Amino acid sequence: MTEKLSINSQKIGEQFEIIFVKGILDAHSAPDLEKFVAETIAQGNIYLLFNLKELDYISSAGLGVFMAFVEDLRNRGGDIKFAELTEKIYSIFELLGFHLIFDIVPTNDQAIELFNQKKLRTNE
Amino acid sequence: MNNIINKISDKITIKADLTELDRVRSFIQNASLSLGFDAITSNLIALAVEEACTNLFKHSYNFDKSKEVSITLSADSKGLEILIEDDGPSFDPTALLPIDAEKIHKNLKKGGLGLFLISKVMDKIYYFPKDNTNIRNRLILFKNFV
Numbered sequence: 001m002t003e004k005l006s007i008n009s010q011k012i013g014e015q016f017e018i019i020f021v022k023g024i025l026d027a028h029s030a031p032d033l034e035k036f037v038a039e040t041i042a043q044g045n046i047y048l049l050f051n052l053k054e055l056d057y058i059s060s061a062g063l064g065v066f067m068a069f070v071e072d073l074r075n076r077g078g079d080i081k082f083a084e085l086t087e088k089i090y091s092i093f094e095l096l097g098f099h100l101i102f103d104i105v106p107t108n109d110q111a112i113e114l115f116n117q118k119k120l121r122t123n124e
Numbered sequence: 125m126n127n128i129i130n131k132i133s134d135k136i137t138i139k140a141d142l143t144e145l146d147r148v149r150s151f152i153q154n155a156s157l158s159l160g161f162d163a164i165t166s167n168l169i170a171l172a173v174e175e176a177c178t179n180l181f182k183h184s185y186n187f188d189k190s191k192e193v194s195i196t197l198s199a200d201s202k203g204l205e206i207l208i209e210d211d212g213p214s215f216d217p218t219a220l221l222p223i224d225a226e227k228i229h230k231n232l233k234k235g236g237l238g239l240f241l242i243s244k245v246m247d248k249i250y251y252f253p254k255d256n257t258n259i260r261n262r263l264i265l266f267k268n269f270v
Contacts, residue, residue, distance in 0.1 A: 027181075057149070059145075059178070092241075096237070097229060
């Protein structure tokens with residue numbers, strides 16, 4: 001993994017993982033995140049919450065990682081959500097209209113609540 | 125404004141190597157901040173230039189690290205001009221503009237996002253393919269001060 005990007009995850013429920021992405025996510029480091037997410041999904045997780053509190057930078061290559069996985073996850077009843085974006089990172093999401101296609105919430109708890117509601121609807 | 129740019133360092137030449145992107149970002153961010161753009165806008169301008177470089181590395185140079193890209197900055201009373209020059213096969217990205225945001229969102233696939241981002245951040249984009257008088261392709265990105 002490149003030194004400028006750090007990725008950690010925490011399992012918080014069945015098929016549910018929080019992924020903390022820190023540092024610089026550009027074309028150089030995006031393959032590291034892609035590999036990490038692919039492994040997380042391969043372990044059976046379909047509800048992925050990305051906490052971007054300590055993400056300093058993101059380019060289209062980084063955003064492309066989320067776009068590459070979200071369709072498959074949604075087809076399987078899962079989703080990708082984001083929490084704790086800095087103003088700098090949010091400005092990029094907003095510019096590209098990503099706030100219209102992804103749930104972006106202030107805290108992990110709010111994202112977890114949204115996921116739980118989705119799980120309930122899926123299980124009904 | 126030109127004096128400010130000259131004080132910063134007005135040109136860098138980078139290898140077609142993704143490890144060079146850090147240098148591109150710092151160069152553009154520092155120049156943009158010095159010219160009075162706010163932190164958010166400076167970050168977006170750096171992002172646009174990085175996307176242009178990444179596209180050249182990938183599509184024009186096929187990640188051949190022996191190839192080079194030059195970035196030259198200049199400013200006038202209206203804004204910041206960023207000239208990006210390469211030696212690869214000519215390809216006019218402006219021919220793909222405007223990009224339909226809805227199509228990008230619906231497809232949710234990789235590709236086209238970098239150019240979409242450049243077009244959202246910059247106010248003007250020009251492309252001049254290499255010819256008898258100019259031996260390099262020139263992409264010019266312009267950002268207004270207001």
